[in-house]
Amino acid sequence: MTAPPVGRISPRTGEDAAKRRRERWAIGIVAVLVAVLTFFEAHLAAVGGSVAFSSNIVIFALINLNVILVVLLIFLVTRNVFKILLDRRRNLLGAKLRSRLVLIFICFSLIPTVLLFIAATNITTTSIKSWIGGRVGQALTGAIEIAQERLEAQALALSPAAGRAAAGLANTVDPSSFPRVLESARSLAPAGTALLFFDNNAEVAKDGEVSPTVRAEVLKRVKAVKGDGDGKQTLIGDEFAAAWRRTPGGVIVVAVRPLPPPEAARIREIARAYDEYHQVRLLDDPIRASYIGILILITLLIVFAASWMGIYLARQITVPVQLLAEGTEEVARGNLDVSLDYRSSDEFGTLVASFNRMTADLKAMKGNLEETNASLTRTFDELRRRTQFIETILHSISTGVIVIDRHGRIAMINKVAERLLRITKEGAVGHLYREVLREEHYEAIRGLYREAGEAAGGQIERQVELVVGEKRIAFRVCLTALRDDAGEYMGLVAAFDDLSQAMRLQRVLAWREVARRIAHDIRNPLTPIQLSTERMQRKYAATHAEDPVFVECTQAILSGVHTLKGLVDEFMRFARMPVLRLEEGDLPGEIHAIVDTYRSSHPGIRWEFRQEGPPGVRFDPFQIRRAVTNLLDNAAAALGERGSVTVTCTHDEAAGKARIDVADDGPGIPPGDRDRLFEPYFSRREGGTGLGLAIVSAIASDHGGIVRMRDNTPRGAVFEMEFPSRLPANGSIGSGAPGIDDGRRGS
């Protein structure tokens, strides 16, 4: 068996189709055979004449074969009907329509056929009953009695001749005289009468002509005569009437008159009709049953032939419908390769052809759409890649960028801009920028936009100060109006640079230079001052030992020099931070040890240390100890005698970051001081150099990290120092600039 091509829906597979064809042929042949055999059997009796049908095995064979064929026809039709019912139960496509059509066909054939059968049965029964009813019987009985009486009358008319012949023969001894006696007696009889003389059941003499069959019949009748025939001395038959007399000698004389052939034929017809009538009357029920059987056979034949025709016609209708339904379902599933294999010149053929054309067109359109879609997808991917590339660039740069379309809606915003303007991408993109931005920011951008419109090239760059959160931050804003090739306005791009970091860096660098020069300029005269003072003490110790002014002044000079030297050392350390020496070490252990030191030196403060993550971190132990010491000094100074400090060392190995948090519950940092917190020589503490947090910031920067401050909850401040726990890919670390995050940088 060859499978149908993919996507090709055929009415049925080859084997199935062959099976159907065979079945159709079988049903057709069976129907024809039933019809032929029925016709043949019905006419066999007529052509068979005197064939003994009741014993003819051929008849039985034909009958049985006919019954078998009817049963086979019933089987085939019933099988088809059950198959349709099964298909309907399985919810196969077209089964319901087919079963409905078959039911309609069967009803259309069954109802009139059954009505016809009932009517024919009643008519047959009524006809037979009326035929065998009293009137017909009486008529036939009367007819045959009339015939008998007529024959009897004719026979009685022959009695004188028979009597005279018997008397004459009784007195005649010479056999040669018998003809004369008979002739004499025949003259008394009607014309055409013959006289026969029997002795010992054999004809002895005769006068007149009589046919051999009549003579043989008369002889039989004479033989059957016993004695005087119970007084009845006439003989009648369907060909003759006769009268007989027995002579005293025992011989019998018969006067017989053959009937004219037409009269004999009529009498035979009457006798035959009489016989048939009585036989029919005797076999009344079997005859009716036989007729009804034939009617049943014909009815069954019609019903099943009609059923089969209904099945055939239903299939003719439902097959293309089923094909179309299956094809439509395939198309609904998205299979446009479907093609219906059905050829017909009727409307269904046209419909199937249209369906095939439709699927072909749909397939072509789908192909075009897929190609277009693929092209669009490629274009979209390219655009998306480019967009992602641009977004990556925008997200990578330290400049905040906002793109606004021609309608004033924010089309794009990078993370720096989100952070700087304190807005989120989700809340910004697609919305009007005047609704998203704060009033001050909106007015600033709008003002710049106006200026840009007037500027050459549509671009303008300005430095503006904007309030972000609670801080006033200096921005360098570059605003560019976008125009297409035709000069149509497409939107604008605003780039923001936070200048506060750069300005702070510049201040730190300036302070470093100042510190270096001050340290250099101060340190140079300090040593001669110290030496001179010490020399004065040694030289005039003896003479001015009792002079408190001398002693106090020299001590004051030396003390001042010592203080100045310490101050110069601090300046020098800040100006020239030692070279970073990174090594793998136990960062939590180092910090824990520092915390333990403070726990003993500041017993009034509750010191707590926490560790999260593995200990191994690359860091400069000297620098980190110094930074942590500065932070703890600040915390202790802020708390005074009482309070709590929590130091948390966190190592996020996955992110490759280490963080040191120093949280206190002191008074916190006033908002106004936060901008300058990490600047050198900024200190609100009495006696503070203002270099502690600047050094922390420098150390964090040298480690490639940052330090930032935030408010503690519920009170106090938290200083977070974060730096990479591993070497970066390029191996370099530290920018030389202080790593400060004043809270505006994302965590």
Place this chain on the structure above:
Amino acid sequence: MNAVRLLIAFLTLSLPALLPGSSLARPPAPVISEVSGTIRDGEARVRFTLRNAFTPEMVEALKSGIEITFKTTVKVERVHRNWFNRPMGQVEYTRSVRYDALSRVYRLHRDDGDELLPDVLAALDRMTRFEVVVPVTGDVAKGKPHWARVHARLDKVGLSEPLRSIFFFSSLWDVETDWARGDLQTP
């Protein structure tokens, strides 16, 4: 209701038609009795009686003009006690009877001649009493046992022409006897 009754009658009647040899109604079992006779000089004269051959329905059918024919088979055998019997002769004998309503006589037809009978009793008597001559071959062993085996069956029922076309496929009655046996006297 009438149609249903006829349908049942048809099915009842047509069912036996599917079985060869069956009949419309089953009469009392017919038998052959009083088988006797003599055997001498190349022939055997066998006498026997057919009993229960005519059911009341058959008698009524006979009176209605239906011709009824019986076929009998007579076999003559020499009996061997310790060996197979030797067939000596066989004859099939047909006898039929029909009522002639016009002549009011029963016409009996035999292979050896026809006979007219005045009434049904005489006709039935003639149809059931047989004396058949069977030509035999071989010598008749005096004092040795010989017997005749007889079988009879209803051969055909002569319906009128229209009825033959209706009942052409079936026999109205099924009458058949078992084989009966009777000793034959030797000279």
